[in-house]
Ligand code: PSU
């Protein structure tokens with residue numbers, strides 16, 4: 001594993017570090033906007049005084065913290081794989097290049113000693129999972145990886161209630177940030193409540209540190225950060241996009257790891273830019289909040305808080 005010098009320095013000085021996934025860049029956002037957004041996400045973390053560590057596998061080597069030319073490559077080339085946890089060892093052995101999902105980013109961030117992670121939306125239980133068994137590996141990894149993940153909930157293409165039940169089964173705590181409602185990614189409120197609410201980065205950091213004291217094998221934490229009501233996608237447009245998207249997937253016979261990227265692509269094509277606008281805003285807001293939580297946790301750990 002190659003950890004960028006800047007990330008190593010921050011970790012050894014006890015400063016805040018935020019891991020960032022690369023699947024959202026390579027497979028979740030359209031080109032060429034993805035490259036600019038990737039830089040904005042890193043800048044949002046830096047603006048809080050934390051150091052960003054975008055994770056990817058380049059020619060078989062795990063990288064935690066990417067140089068600009070590595071980000072260029074992930075955002076521009078066609079041969080970037082989508083790597084979940086089970087794929088990392090294979091990509092390493094075969095010298096392949098790929099972007100990491102929430103699951104693999106969280107796992108690698110933990111190995112590197114990073115405790116806070118920002119993403120857009122978590123993978124979850126897909127609709128019809130009782131037949132297809134399609135449950136994202138993100139959930140299982142969070143249940144055994146002590147990293148706090150800031151996200152805007154899960155997309156409504158998923159079974160939101162099923163995902164929340166599964167997180168409960170896996171003993172992953174879910175915290176709403178300044179909300180009692182689990183966010184619905186493009187929507188402020190998914191219609192389901194969150195079990196816990198925190199109102200400051202310091203409270204979220206305190207949960208992380210309390211969890212640490214329980215032992216290293218405890219689960220991760222989900223910090224769910226909603227878009228403000230006036231920035232969400234119009235719910236009528238949203239419901240129409242979900243219905244159309246699910247139908248298109250069925251018509252095209254898309255399954256497995258291609259489901260999420262294809263749906264995001266359909267949304268971006270059919271929403272006249274609205275889904276992309278909301279996606280970018282929520283990712284940047286999550287990066288900022290993760291930066292604030294990472295700094296707050298580092299301050300408490302170093303006796304500065
Ligand atoms: N949600 C998004 N954009 C994304 C993803 C999720 O809004 O790009 C990506 C994340 O990397 C997540 C992955 O970990 O999709 C989940 O894929 P799957 O459902 O195949 O596990």
Ligand code: MN
Pocket residue numbers: 134135136137256257259
């Ligand atoms: Mn899946």
